Amino acid sequence: MSESNWKLWEVFLRSKNGLSHKHVGSLHAADADMAIKNARDVYTRRSEGISIWVVPSEEITASAPDEKDPLFTPSDDKVYRHPTFYDIPDDVEHM
């Protein structure tokens, strides 16, 4: 049975030019061509996309949820990275 079990692909769609591809789900296919065709049938029945990316799920490296703190909290205390940190008088325009 495992021989007949096609591998899993993640599907990304670009809904129109000017926007990025966005993850929409996954599907099974024997190879990349079939993954594209299946993605067309499963995820774009109502003109949801003009471009499809498929990536074997096993090829995606994800950050681990328990690394969330070491990865992302360092930016939390760097408020000076945001424009609202700076006091500029209202009289100064276009800034």
Next chain:
Amino acid sequence: MGTNVSLEDKFQAYVDAENKVEPKDWMPEKYRRTLIRQISQHAHSEIIGMQPEANWITRAPSLRAKLILLAKVQDEAGHGLYLYSAAETLGEPREKMIADLQSGKAKYSSIFNYPTPSWADMGTIGWLVDGAAIQNQVMLTRTSYGPYARAMVKICKEESFHQRQGYEIVMKLAQGTPEQRSMAQESLNRWWWPSLMMFGPSDDNSPNSEQSMQWKIKRKSNDTLRQEFIDKTVPQAEYLGLTIPDADLKWNPERGHYDFGEIDWSEFYEVIKGNGPCNKERIAHHKKAHEDGAWVREAANAYAKKQSARKAKDTPAA
């Protein structure tokens, strides 16, 4: 003391704060199992649900009706696939879900074990069965598990077409000849009660509901959803001039809801146990389609292997 919070408590607090759970987050094993059961059951329902409607594709009364029905049945396949993919994010292999469906270990909605002897049933299924499904699925767009919620958003957008096309079929019949009118009424008579049963047992007989509500997998109880569905559907039937087959159905101004008659739960449990009119036929057909497709899967695998071997040969080693 504050450090003594269990993982379960932390999880509950996280869900209580209306945060979504994503595949790699820690979750209680029972939460995972509950979701696998519910999502795979939901997927199976979409897939088995293609059968009663596919029954009429070759006999649709017009080309327009046939195109619509084909598109609808194809949508159901798509919905099944979104849901299988959501269940797989919980670590459940697709082939195991299929095997569980075929062995009877996994259930699907009991409504699809009823036959579709008339064209009117294509209308009634869209109107009532998809209508009941929408009632449940709109709630599930806010379920706590991210991939399930996202699948539901996409499904709900598509289901609205299903319900409207169904109502249109029933409306045409209800406004047609006396024979067509009685076809519509007869179909409503057969589907009304099974549609109400789609929401599951009443709240005092629904043992898993409380935990599911606490984890925000579900957000409304079976009885609440059922009542909402009835309140929405009765005026739709009145508009068609059709009679809902329930002598006890009447508006209760005090409650602000329709009162309705007793549901025959023995029928519900019989169908779930496998004794509905079409249970055996549905699973036998699923197995046959799956087995008939085995050569296609093998051929695709052989082709993929050959292609990748050819590619490896053509690519010079680095």
